[in-house]
Amino acid sequence: MSTRSLTHAVASGMAVLALTACGGGGSETATTAASKESTNTSKADAANLVVRARASLLANAGALMQLRVNGIAVADTEVRETSYQNYSFSVPSIAGGDKVDVVFTNDANANGEDRNLYVESITVNGTTVAATAEGVTLDRGIGDKAFDGLDVIPGQRSVLWNGALRFTAPGSTVIASTLSPGCKAFYEARPGFALSTARTLVTAATLAKPAKGAVLAEPDYGTCFTRATNHAADGVATFARNDYARRQAFNADSTRHLIYALDGHWHLYDAHTHARLKVLPYLAADAEPQWHASNPDLLYYLPTNGVGMQIHELNTATGATRVVTNLSARLKTRWPGANAAWTRSEGSPSKDGRYWCLMVDDANWNSLGVITWDRDTDTIVGTKNTNGVRPDHVSMSPSGNYCVVSGDDASGTVAYSRDFSQSKKLLHKSEHSDLAIDANGDDVYVSVDYQANVGDIFLVNLRTGVRTFLLPSYLNGSTTALHLSGKGFNKPGWVLLSTYADTVNRQWFHRKLMAVELKANPQVHTLAFTRVTSNEYWSEPHASVNRDFTKVLFNSNWNTGSATDVDAYMVQIPAGALKSTGLPGTPGTPPPAEPLTVAVGSVTHAGYNASYVLTTNQAAACRASWSTGNSYGALYDDIAASANGLTHTKSLSLGSTGAQTVYAVCKATATGAEKEVAIQLP
Structure with missing residues (x-):
């Protein structure tokens, strides 16, 4: 995340409504x-x-x-x-x-x-x-x-x-009402609408940049699509974009959303009409705004970069603000040099807004520690020294049971219990990721792993530690960059995936917004093309989903390749559009994936040269190894594949002429399952 510039803003008032209607009461007399x-x-x-x-x-x-x-x-x-x-x-x-x-x-x-x-x-x-x-x-x-x-x-x-x-x-209208009137009418006119499940490579249909607010069908996937901002017409400096995928863009009832500008101002927009309502007062640059979990008018925010160690609350309707807590004295008692407390702009509180995980820095941005703060009791319920090793960012899990510290040091990304008495390593480094809720109600860490598994998208259950492969982001020599948003808390079991910056050999998942089911062999629904031609940070889509998974806000330069000519766009889907494929053994559930098998075919060995052929029962990629026990991602010697990834041929130059054993590890393209096989060279 880039450090943002300072901002100033204005406030507005709210009308008070009067008594107008009638009523009656049980054993008492009610009058109106x-x-x-x-x-x-x-x-x-x-x-x-x-x-x-x-x-x-x-x-x-x-x-x-x-x-x-x-x-x-x-x-x-x-x-x-x-x-x-x-x-x-x-x-x-x-x-x-x-x-x-x-x-x-x-x-x-x-x-x-x-x-x-x-x-x-x-x-x-x-x-x-x-x-x-x-x-x-x-x-x-x-x-x-x-x-x-x-x-x-x-x-x-x-x-x-x-x-x-x-x-x-x-x-029933509680969730349905999160749709804008235009998109509600759009789907009422399409009673047979269903989300796409196709995993096919298609080129995005030509579409002129829409007028702001115009309701149209996304030409490739049929979803309700609107342009939410026009930075030039709205008077927003340089761009008007969603800030980040890990930040909830929408308020509690999905009627408002945040927009960020390059000059550090935060703007409030109507999520139904797309009208720019106001510049928000007091928030400047990295103020880390977080919507209240149930009150649609309230927004928490920090001083820029957390300096001062306070958390504030803003009423976006009235402009009134108050200090919710001042952690300064307590943190200075624990760490005398404490100067800032924040998530480093990429974290969020628990689903109900009660628990916050914050990293503590000194005036020179050296890391001192990490804390868990309880909003409801205004107490610090746990602390941990970081010994100068600064996390990339920190965040609270949706349940409030875990403080997740993401780092690129040897400790990697770790989920700590709220009081830091227990820990569970989730990944060896910090990657684009988010915390979400699975269909069972458990906290899960959803991420990409570019190092060990060349781009697997996976989840780890924070309670059990079990890792589940979801999708590849590396396929046929092509990879992609991506962001994840797990903020659809009221629709557990799903995460939003937005992809950008793909390399050669485009694949079906490139340049898209997708709803991904949080389970093995997931259902994937493509919502829209992003129409992003990637050009550095501000052009990234950074798609964020609302709590009910009915609205998605994302950024696009509309294929211009501009780094800053960027606006926000919105995709809306009906409340019942996402349907889980269910648990194994229940109706409508696809059969479990066939296990990966690897068979050793012909083997030759003459002097210092050898070759072998492997066959797999499903499309896979294989790599050669001289020793046992390695994962696919830890190996670098690719084995040539043919026959749609079912036949794999390798030639070797050996260090001796004697009989020996070599190894290969194959990874299934569809499921990411790995299988090691030993090859005997006579």
Whole structure:
């Protein structure tokens, strides 16, 4: 990652919405402005919102509970029951994905009594969501401060302060709503749409650079495709691009995304209309913005390059900012020369935003150590000395159980437990990679291995340490550069792959965006061509996927070869488009791959010269070895292949004329499986 220049920015405000609708409640009387005007309620809207709640009283007064839908007050009541009761309301229609706030407005404590509201759950259109469910938050504050997104904690039953307990209404439209209206209509007009599974070499269809915002079908793969930025028209300096594949570009509900410019400014864009909304205040260059996991308005950020060792929170709607934590004093106690705490711009916190892995540098950028910080308790839960060996970057795993330190020193890439008491080596160096969640819910490290296996794309399960081959990036003498994005946390079992900078002999996976299943013999869906002609760092696609794996933001110079004339483009797919091929033995699952076998054919040995022929049962590449126990990637003496990779012929010059044994290691092209064979030279 390149160090970015400083930036300045502006803020904007948010309107406060007023009480407008009606409601009624269980054993209590619920009143609203609308109910005073009319007692007529449509049957479809009857009792469509139920809050299961209780209260503790003060001075014989219960808890005042107000309900809001998408910021608009729709009902209120006094909760007096001290055991949980259902409070039922008839309010205007609530759709899946709508925001429902249960607001407590009269917290008080006096004379040994404490008035509080307790909410067990809400039920919307017959579906119940617990107050402790993932994504529910409690925004603490009086009046407007209950909606400012500044003092937010995970949802809980005990609402012990004035504040808004915020839910997302359940329903099938929650995920579908992440599509822009244009792409939603695009797929509604194509009910038979299915993602491509073809692994064929094709040349990208000619396509003029689209107008910004125009909805079109990607000509080769049929996905909904739009141009998200036009840096010249948008007034963005030099380029308007997605920052990095390992950074989540989209906010919690996929309605906004980040754009980075060469002058160090960060811009906020509407992910549906593609309108540039504003320059974000306070963020400069390597500020490492990270979206809040559930609040779509909130964004965490660091001082540039982590100098000052603080983490801030920005409300992108209002421009308000606050310091979430100041680690300076604690880190200086541990390392007196501590000056910066960051991931080096390529890491991210856990899926829920609670745990952060940060590397600590001194003023001369010498590495001091690595820490794990717990946002919810504001505590440092683990530290590790690096003894001056600076990682390439660090990142927290999605579960928050592992701090992954990626380095090019002898230690390579290592997953440490949160407290650094245990470790597991994942790779011998730092490569383009990301951390993702597999179909079983385990953290996995997905990477390319150019050294040992000439470009295998693989995963390692952080819990078990098991390594699984996914795809080759080296085929028929051609390799490629690539990036991975594992940020589709709500669609476990998939990773986004973007490729660029291919060499001779183009292959089917070059210059594309692909959804890759996280399992052996994976399903691969090509989403689009990137139309990138690679020219240094800023031209790389750096594709990033949203949490639901319905939106992909990537960069392209549109085959101009420019290093900086780069804009962002977006591909959107329906929520149900990615379908796992299932577990072995279940319907629809392809049979396990046939094991690689290697047979020794004719062998000749005359004096110092010898030759042999190998045959494999599937396409493979083979390399010669003088000793046993080597991997394919550790060898360099290629064996010539023919017959589509099924026949392999080798001639040798020997160091002696006596009988001896030599070896060969073959690697299957499709699966990456390796097999060693011994060749007896009589």
